[in-house]
Amino acid sequence: MRPIGVAAFGLMAAFALPALPIASAQAQSSPPVIQPQSVSAPPVIVIAPTAPPAPQAEVIPPPPSGQEKVMVWQPGHWAWKDGAWSWEIGQYVMRPSGTATWIPGRWELQPNGSYMWLDGHWS
Numbered sequence: 001m002r003p004i005g006v007a008a009f010g011l012m013a014a015f016a017l018p019a020l021p022i023a024s025a026q027a028q029s030s031p032p033v034i035q036p037q038s039v040s041a042p043p044v045i046v047i048a049p050t051a052p053p054a055p056q057a058e059v060i061p062p063p064p065s066g067q068e069k070v071m072v073w074q075p076g077h078w079a080w081k082d083g084a085w086s087w088e089i090g091q092y093v094m095r096p097s098g099t100a101t102w103i104p105g106r107w108e109l110q111p112n113g114s115y116m117w118l119d120g121h122w123s
Helices: 006-016
Strands: 071-074 077-081 084-088 091-094 106-109 115-118
Touching (some): 077 115
Antiparallel strands (some): 071 091, 106 115
């Protein structure tokens, strides 16, 4: 019988671990809250061949209780995904500083007639 290598032993040990419970999704009565990221990822360039549809009307719910001064509503917007327009709902996010203002993203017409998404940012 051949000895088992360290890599093979580690692989066997990984499969022998007990399964961890998966948290069940709970019904949410308010929109998700997103924490600000300290490291921003490089922007992804998104080009759409046509103008986005008119924005959808959103009913902005009140911010989470006690968070009125630190939460900001980021409005929903149209996203170009897999060759079709898809509505991204608005959400509350944590303000990175007490004076930060959210500048929403927008679709900008390009000289060739396509539209490029410009990400929203904090000012």
